[in-house]
Amino acid sequence: MPIELKMPALSPTMEEGTLAKWLVKEGNEVKSGDLLAEIETDKATMEFEAVDEGTIAQILVSEGTDNVKVGTVIAVIAGEGEDASAAKAAPAPAAAPKEETKAEALKAADPAPAPAPTPAPAAAPAGSGDRIKASPLAKRLAAERGIDLATITGTGPGGRIVKDDLDGAPTGATAPAAASAPAAAAPASAPAAAGPIPDFGIPHEDEKLSGMRKTIARRLSQSMQDAPHIYLTVDIRLDALLKLRGELNASLESRGIKLSVNDMLIKALAVALERVPSCNVSFGGDVMRQYKRADISVAVSIPGGLITPIITDAGSKSMSKISTEMSELAAKAKEGKLQPHEYQGGTASISNMGMMGIKQFTAVINPPQAMIMAIGAGEKRPYVVDDALAIATVMSATGSFDHRAIDGADGALLMKTFKELVESPLGLVA
Known part of the structure; x- marks a missing residue:
């Protein structure tokens, strides 16, 4: 067969x-x-x-x-x-x-009436009478995008509106169902779809969005809409960390391992989360999930977008192990060969733009995580050392926290702990 x-x-x-x-x-x-x-x-x-x-x-x-x-x-x-x-x-x-799949087609044929029918104009192109024939998927997408199904001509069996009929339809137009029947509307947490870009006569070229870029847009919109962000910034002196890095790299050279500053910061964030477990959490509506280990998602830029491979249980791993794993994961990410378990999950994230000279920035939380650490460039700055003004290598680190899950005081304690670990880095090799 x-x-x-x-x-x-x-x-x-x-x-x-x-x-x-x-x-x-x-x-x-x-x-x-x-x-x-x-x-x-x-x-x-x-x-x-x-x-x-x-x-x-x-x-x-x-x-x-x-x-x-x-x-x-x-x-x-x-x-x-x-x-x-x-x-x-x-x-x-x-x-x-x-x-649409066969299952969706069967659902569309179900004679049960929709929970909140949309009033149709006198000549509804999608069906006869007051009932608009549309598949469940098309109804859901129309509600999310603010599309009035009464203005759509269906191309499916019997004039039924299907998913493809919604492509190119004007969004945010009159959508009586969404306004008059809240039960049938999209959830409040669903981000609004962006409308078409106006044409101002400027020479341009439109490029179709990749699946990755669509996912990035959806998840970041959801994060900013759902999670009230609070931002906390600290300035951190890097001299001791850089000195320790040089010593460790000298001892690891024979093994072909070279620690980066980012490898050491991944370890520092993981240890800080273990010491401040109230920040190693996820918000779940009516539950708070407390994680028992720190899995750090690391932002890696790749062609067409961004992906976050994960260093699992980073707090218990040596920095040389973190460095080796990070090199392997970054290479796989740039080749598009990461497996789902290597980028899905994580309990917190770190994003480092210091190598591009960015002094300070705020990052968007990667849901369902509740925090992300944004790392700026280390640079020579005037700095008070032992009550005297001196020149030191300093970086700014900004934590973004989901205020539903993490109180400001807890976020501040995590930032303080992270700063102490970086400034006294022997705690990272203990």
Whole structure:
């Protein structure tokens, strides 16, 4: 019996992906463990392995196709002893990648009325009478974007409005359902979708957003809307840390390890979180999650966006171990090869822009975390040392805290502890 090869969910939150490249062709024999394709998620490009043995009878989704929903049949495998040409015609034609899934279509056919029907104008293009025919997915997206379904012409079966019909529709227009029926509206925490950019006659070129950039925009908007940020800044003298770094690197040279200042700051933040556990938390509405270890997400800039590989249990690891892991994770991030467990999670984040000469900045919290440390450049500044004015190497560090989860006094204690660890860094190697 032919085996349907379906678009896999390569992470817990993946709903769709891009079929970047096929590694097999029709007629190729495959066995369990063989690489079949490269699939782009919103964060990385991952390899998809075969589970079954057989012959690739038909490839249904061509490489380079965007927005392929999880569960969509992308190829057919003829089992052992089966005729590949016969298997090729067995499955039903695959739906276009952007079409709704079979389950959504069945839901749309459910005769149960919508909980809050949208009043339609006299000539509703999407259906007859006062009932607007739209799939549940289209209704949800319309509510989130502020689109009046009564103004949309459906292209689905029987004139039903489907997801694709909403593309390019004006947002923020009259949306009676959202105003008159709060129960059917999008949750208050859902960030508003950005509208089309006005054309002012300026020469320009529009580039389609990647899945990563869409995810970054959604998560940062959600963070700033949901989490009331409080910012706390300290100036930290780096001379002792830089001296210790030089000594450690001299001893680690034979092992091919070279500590960066950022490696040492990752360790300092992890130890500070262990000493101030009230900041190593996440806010969950009616619960507060207290973490038992400090997993530090480290912001890494890659082509097209930003990703945060994680140093797990950084407080218990040596700085040489942190340095080795960070080098490996950063390389994988820039190649788009990080696995979901290597960038999903973390209990707090650190973002260092000092290498670009940025003196001070505030960072946006990475939900569901409750804090992020923003590191500025170390620079020579006038500084009071032992009650005398001197020249010292100083950096500014700014902590962003979710005020729902972390009180200002606790955030201040974390910043104080972080400063003490960096200024007296022998505590990081104890």
